Every structure is written in structure tokens, then in C-alpha cells.
Amino acid sequence: MTTKKRYAALLRGINVGGGKKLPMAELRDLLGELGHTDVSTLLASGNAAFRTDSGASEESLARDLENAIEKRFGFTVACLVRDHAYLRAVAEACPFPAAELEGKQLHANFYSGPLDAERFAGLDPASYLPEEFRLGDRVLYLYAPDGLGRSALGEALSKPALNKGLTVTSRNWNTVVKLVELTA
Incomplete structure (x- = not known):
């Protein structure tokens, strides 16, 4: 069975x-x-x-x-x-202090395939601070303290050249947590 x-x-x-x-x-x-x-x-x-x-x-x-x-x-x-x-592993591997942040400040960009740092090498992380991102297993974690709508880093990460060959869709952290619960 x-x-x-x-x-x-x-x-x-x-x-x-x-x-x-x-x-x-x-x-x-x-x-x-x-x-x-x-x-x-x-x-x-x-x-x-x-x-x-x-x-x-x-x-x-x-x-x-x-x-x-x-x-x-x-x-x-x-x-x-x-x-x-997979969703539970994404939540558990979050490199940012999710419990201390508002859901709108943390996002998970889910990708259809694996990611490597080389894909994002053209971005200067220091120029976007305090915004940051980290790579995971087919996911990019984005910390945007003022929310995604005001995120210069979020906009840069959405450029077609950075996502070439992959499907990507973003969810705020509240939604990620809820999806983990819904799939349990």
C-alpha cells in the first residue's frame, strides 16, 4: 500500500x-x-x-x-x-532569526533548480545593507527589514538575467510557516 x-x-x-x-x-x-x-x-x-x-x-x-x-x-x-x-527543512535551515522578525521582513524565494553563489557574483552585498540574502537548497532567503515592496535587493534579485533557466516564486515567512503546517 x-x-x-x-x-x-x-x-x-x-x-x-x-x-x-x-x-x-x-x-x-x-x-x-x-x-x-x-x-x-x-x-x-x-x-x-x-x-x-x-x-x-x-x-x-x-x-x-x-x-x-x-x-x-x-x-x-x-x-x-x-x-x-523539504518545506520543513527550509524553515529549519533559515540563516536569519525568523522568530525575531516580522513575516514581511523575511522571504523565501523558491527555485525550480539548484543555486550556486556564482549566479549572484555580480551583486555587491555591501551596497544593499542592511538587506541580505543567503542561499539554501533550491531556496534563497531574503532579509528585507523594510519589506519586499521597498527592497532594492529584492528588486535586484528578481532580474531575469539572475534567474535565467529557472522558475522562481517568492513567499513571505508567514506563508512559509503556514505551508509547513498545511503540509504536515
């Missing part, structure tokens, strides 16, 4: 700025139609948790969801899927 594993789907760029409207109730229905159970969503910005026993890889689960969204809604949405163990 296969045990059902719990995952989070992180959708990039939906329900922001008037484009790519994807109601969360329809996302829950779509995940159910893909054979997933115990589906829930968090916020309207593209976070879902589900359980599956398909044995499929995270990449395959993400690709299936991307294809289903495009078929149903007629637009492309990049998706990342991560299991509970």
Missing part, C-alpha cells in the same frame, strides 16, 4: 495586477480532478496543499498542474511543488 504524501503547490504570478485570475475554489477543484485529496488553499496568491499517492516527482506534479491550468483557464502559470519534508 502506497502512503499518501503531502505537498504544497506554489503558483507564480496569479491574481496580481488584474491578470491571470485563478479563483482558489477552482484551483482546489482542479487539484481534485488531478486525483489529489485533502486539498486546501492559502491566500489568493497561489498556494495550495494536497495529498497524493501517485508516486510522481515534484517536477511531474508541477507540470501536470501547469498543463491543467493552461487547458482550463487559457494562460500559462509556472508552478513549483514541494513536499512537507
